[in-house]
Amino acid sequence: MSGNGRIPNWADVTLVPLVSVLLAFILSGILIWAIGESPWAAVKLMVEGAFGSSYGWGYTLYYATNFMFTGLAVAVAFQARLFNIGGEGQALLGGLGVALVCLYIPWPHWSLALLAACAGAAGFGALWALIPGYLQARRGSHIVITTIMFNFIAASLLGYVLVNVLRPQGSQDPSSPRFPAEVALPKLHEMLALVGIPFSRVPPVNISLLIAVGMCFAVWFLLWRTRLGYQIRAFGESEPAAEYAGISPARITIYVMLISGALAGLMAVNSVMGEQQRLVLNAVEGAGFIGIAVALMGRNHPFGVFLAAILFGFLYQGGAELALWTSIPRELIVVIQALVILFTGALDNMVRIPIARLFALRGAR
Amino acid sequence: MDIATFVQVLDSTLRLATPLLFACLAGLISERAGVFDIGLEVKMLGAAFMAAAIAFVSGNVWIGVAAAVAGSVLMSLVHGGAAITFRGNQRISGVAINFLAAGITVVIAQNWFRQGGRTPSLSGDARMARIDLPFAENLRDVPVIGPVYHGILSGPAPLVYVAFLCVPATWYLLFRTRFGLRLRAVGENPAAVDTAGVSVIGLRFAAVAICGVLCGLAGAYLSTGLSAGFVKDMTAGRGFIALAAMIFAKWRPWQAMGAVLLFGLLEAVANRFQNIDIFGVAVPVQAMQALPYILTVVILAGFVGKAIPPRAGGAAYVKEH
Numbered sequence: 001m002s003g004n005g006r007i008p009n010w011a012d013v014t015l016v017p018l019v020s021v022l023l024a025f026i027l028s029g030i031l032i033w034a035i036g037e038s039p040w041a042a043v044k045l046m047v048e049g050a051f052g053s054s055y056g057w058g059y060t061l062y063y064a065t066n067f068m069f070t071g072l073a074v075a076v077a078f079q080a081r082l083f084n085i086g087g088e089g090q091a092l093l094g095g096l097g098v099a100l101v102c103l104y105i106p107w108p109h110w111s112l113a114l115l116a117a118c119a120g121a122a123g124f125g126a127l128w129a130l131i132p133g134y135l136q137a138r139r140g141s142h143i144v145i146t147t148i149m150f151n152f153i154a155a156s157l158l159g160y161v162l163v164n165v166l167r168p169q170g171s172q173d174p175s176s177p178r179f180p181a182e183v184a185l186p187k188l189h190e191m192l193a194l195v196g197i198p199f200s201r202v203p204p205v206n207i208s209l210l211i212a213v214g215m216c217f218a219v220w221f222l223l224w225r226t227r228l229g230y231q232i233r234a235f236g237e238s239e240p241a242a243e244y245a246g247i248s249p250a251r252i253t254i255y256v257m258l259i260s261g262a263l264a265g266l267m268a269v270n271s272v273m274g275e276q277q278r279l280v281l282n283a284v285e286g287a288g289f290i291g292i293a294v295a296l297m298g299r300n301h302p303f304g305v306f307l308a309a310i311l312f313g314f315l316y317q318g319g320a321e322l323a324l325w326t327s328i329p330r331e332l333i334v335v336i337q338a339l340v341i342l343f344t345g346a347l348d349n350m351v352r353i354p355i356a357r358l359f360a361l362r363g364a365r
Numbered sequence: 366m367d368i369a370t371f372v373q374v375l376d377s378t379l380r381l382a383t384p385l386l387f388a389c390l391a392g393l394i395s396e397r398a399g400v401f402d403i404g405l406e407v408k409m410l411g412a413a414f415m416a417a418a419i420a421f422v423s424g425n426v427w428i429g430v431a432a433a434v435a436g437s438v439l440m441s442l443v444h445g446g447a448a449i450t451f452r453g454n455q456r457i458s459g460v461a462i463n464f465l466a467a468g469i470t471v472v473i474a475q476n477w478f479r480q481g482g483r484t485p486s487l488s489g490d491a492r493m494a495r496i497d498l499p500f501a502e503n504l505r506d507v508p509v510i511g512p513v514y515h516g517i518l519s520g521p522a523p524l525v526y527v528a529f530l531c532v533p534a535t536w537y538l539l540f541r542t543r544f545g546l547r548l549r550a551v552g553e554n555p556a557a558v559d560t561a562g563v564s565v566i567g568l569r570f571a572a573v574a575i576c577g578v579l580c581g582l583a584g585a586y587l588s589t590g591l592s593a594g595f596v597k598d599m600t601a602g603r604g605f606i607a608l609a610a611m612i613f614a615k616w617r618p619w620q621a622m623g624a625v626l627l628f629g630l631l632e633a634v635a636n637r638f639q640n641i642d643i644f645g646v647a648v649p650v651q652a653m654q655a656l657p658y659i660l661t662v663v664i665l666a667g668f669v670g671k672a673i674p675p676r677a678g679g680a681a682y683v684k685e686h
Contacts, residue, residue: 031469035476083456131662141665142674144456145612148403148605149658149665156655164649292460329475334468338461346447346458 007356013299017344019351021297021311024339031335037328049321050314058188058203059320062275063287064313065205068212069267070291071298071305072219077260078300079223080252081236086132086147087264088288089154090125094265095272096158097124099166099279102179113183117273118211118266125265126258128154133257137250143257151288162281176279185274208270213306215263220302222259232256264288286334293337296345312337374633379525380591381636382629384409384600386528387583388607389614389621390535391576397539397616398572399552399677400448403459404440405580406604407466412437412584414470417484417595418477426493426589430524434581440466441577442570449569452681471597484588484595493522493590522590524582531579535618548572552675555682565682583607609661616675628657 007016029039050060070087077084084090097120107113132146159174166176185206189199223229235242235252243249272283294312298304319333343351388405395402412433420429440462447458478484539545547568550558555565587603588595606628614620635653 031472035472083454085456085460135662135666139666141662141667144403145608146662146665149609149662152602152605152658153655153662156651156658159654160649160651163651289460289464292457296457327475327479329471331468331471331475334464335472336468338464338468341457341464342447342461346453346455346461347451348453349451350453 007352007359011355011359013301013304015355016348016351017297017299017304019355020343020348021340023343023351024336027339028332028336032328032332035328037326042322042326042328045321045325046314046318050317053200054189054198055200055202056317056321058200058205059317060310060313061188061209062203062205062270062313063316064309065209065212065270065274066267066287067290067294067309067312068216068306069270070264070287071294071309072215072291072302073260073264074291074295075298075300075302075305076219076223076232076263077256078295079236080232080256081239082136082253082256082260083144084129084132084147084257084260084264085144085292086129086150086261086288087267087291088284088286089147089151090128090261090264091267091271091284091288092151092154092158093128094121094125094268095279095283096161097121097265098268098272099176099179102183102273103166103176106180107182110183110185114185114207114269114273117183117269121265121268122262123265125268126262129257129261129264130254133254133261136257137253158279159281162279166279174281178278179273183273184277185269204275206270206274208274211266211269212309215266216302216306219263223302228255264291290337292345293341297340370637374630374637377633377636378626378629380629381632382625383525383528384583384587384591384603385607385610385625385629386622387524387531387579387586388604389610389625390531390618391579391583392608392611393614393616393618393621394535394539394548394572394579395576396611396678397552397675398548398569399555399675399680399682400445400569400573400576401455401459401678402444402573402576403456403608404444404462404466404604405576405607406600406602407463408437408440408577408580409584409587409604410598410600411440411466411470412581413588413599414474414484414584414595415581416585417487417588418474420487420492420589421485421594426487429589430582430585433585434578437581437584438574438577441573441580445570445573449566449573449681452683455681467598470595474595474597483597486594487589488593492593493524493586522586524586524590527582528586529622532618532622539618544571549675551682552677555677559682559684565684569682580604606657609657612661612674613657613664615664631656 032039032042048056050056070091073087073090074084098117101116101120102113105116107116128150132141132143132150135141135146136143162174162176167174168177185208187201188203188205188209189201191207192199223233231242231247231252232255234245235247235249239249242252267287268283271287272279276283290312294305294308297311298306298308315333315336319330322328322332323330388409391408392402392405415436416429416433418429419432420426423429444458444462447453448455474480474484539549547558547563548571551565551568558568559565584600587599592599607625610621610624610628613624631653635650638650
């Protein structure tokens with residue numbers, strides 16, 4: 001999708017995604033209108049629900065934390081032109097890593113547990129991405145299909161582990177026991193209280209938010225300031241050229257998938273350790289897939305991912321409020337998300353070509 | 366395992382394989398023409414919703430089936446528009462359409478029926494009737510033939526037969542007609558087809574439309590034949606199993622039938638038994654659920670006969686000037 005010289009760079013990174021999102025919102029508005037609700041009232045409710053209080057902000061940021069991790073995971077892979085749809089499965093396995101670390105090792109303090117949980121989550125996530133990565137690199141099996149298959153295999157594996165291994169005796173619920181209180185992560189309101197800012201105690205937003213923001217910086221540094229990052233981007237731009245320059249495609253594919261899987265796995269630190277405090281069957285709740293929308297919308301740039309993650313955090317929290325107060329079900333958010341993926345990902349040219357024409361017209365004058 | 370259980374498992378294998386077979390052939394035709402489609406799942410889901418909703422409103426299952434096919438074809442054309450006309454990424458478009466239908470069906474179902482994103486249960490003419498083959502009752506007690514004829518072959522909804530008839534039909538279409546030859550050529554080398562003066566875009570849209578029709582039938586069977594009504598996410602990964610079966614069968618119709626029967630059997634066995642002892646080893650039900658996906662990965666990895674997709678698959682065709 002590169003090689004489009006007619007659109008200035010600033011327009012490419014801002015105008016194209018904004019117009020795409022606008023189109024997605026307009027279509028969603030028509031859908032809301034078609035089912036007999038007022039689009040205006042819906043927007044107002046969503047904005048108030050997500051940003052109108054520190055309670056709303058807390059949930060928005062909690063969801064955004066998840067989406068930053070999964071969005072970065074997809075974005076890193078996209079930089080190497082690899083489409084990792086396996087974020088969902090990688091995050092599930094990351095959750096398993098977190099649960100094992102928290103349940104089987106007695107931690108004296110949450111900070112040590114957090115470090116170990118990050119390692120566990122990233123390690124398990126990376127491992128789950130390594131197999132499709134290896135198969136792509138060495139056997140040429142298409143990563144899109146293998147990562148989809150691995151999502152399902154991960155769900156089965158987790159189901160087995162929860163039912164047969166982690167489930168406490170006598171419990172019917174396929175979930176792990178609660179983690180000990182020592183490993184509870186500090187919530188945002190506790191952290192803000194240290195500097196004297198009052199914040200709602202309810203939302204699950206926690207210290208993982210800082211890790212997610214840190215990861216945005218780390219990924220930016222990796223991609224644009226290190227040799228490996230250069231190789232990843234070169235490989236993504238042109239595989240033959242990269243190979244000619246002495247970059248091994250197999251090595252890059254495997255590295256990228258390891259990084260991508262680790263980032264997706266890290267999401268579990270926020271959801272499993274930060275919120276649920278135990279491992280449940282659907283711990284990821286589709287965040288792996290939202291990562292695709294977030295990465296596309298953020299133009300595969302960590303800063304873009306950061307902004308897009310907050311936008312989707314807003315959609316999620318706003319959507320929950322909508323479902324609470326109107327007859328619009330939560331699934332409306334899935335529709336908006338789909339439209340964003342469709343416009344920013346697949347129908348990119350539909351938005352881009354008219355914008356390019358506009359610029360060409362202006363240039364001709 | 367006694368004979369009655371055996372017959373029951375085979376019977377449900379046939380029923381469970383039916384939606385897989387439709388969807389598998391749908392994907393096969395689309396991918397043979399060079400358009401990758403990971404949106405089989407939701408075309409089925411959307412169609413299942415349309416079938417149940419319209420069958421409920423009209424009281425006639427066949428009007429529901431027609432609506433399902435129409436809805437599914439419409440979704441196919443959106444995918445086709447993104448993948449063929451606007452030359453977008455076919456896989457991303459597939460993912461987008463997956464979410465689109467998953468969300469929209471629930472929103473509309475909730476709006477129309479207010480039953481938490483499901484349609485009311487279907488009964489009477491709004492459900493697909495069983496077809497009882499002639500003499501099924503008379504032959505019931507004949508050993509071997511009786512159970513097979515009465516218990517397995519006779520009794521399913523008409524779409525089951527249609528699905529299995531689609532196998533030779535697809536084979537004939539792809540390998541014995543001019544259209545099929547061009548279709549396959551468009552998936553392997555679109556430039557050659559274009560040079561011969563045949564429209565690449567037209568052929569690909571035709572393939573995508575056929576894919577839509579078949580997915581529509583898959584979904585319609587799911588909500589009006591296999592169960593009685595639409596519930597949220599009722600496809601439950603079947604579209605992806607169909608995709609797996611297609612790769613497992615290496616994009617060939619007869620082998621696709623074998624693959625969906627195998628995967629249908631796995632599902633039937635997993636539904637019926639919680640744990641199975643095979644040679645003294647207890648196989649957990651989750652292993653059986655994961656097996657189709659594991660087998661597909663193994664096949665894709667080329668450890669057991671490599672699966673090679675159509676060469677021009679996944680890439681939009683740009684005419685040379």
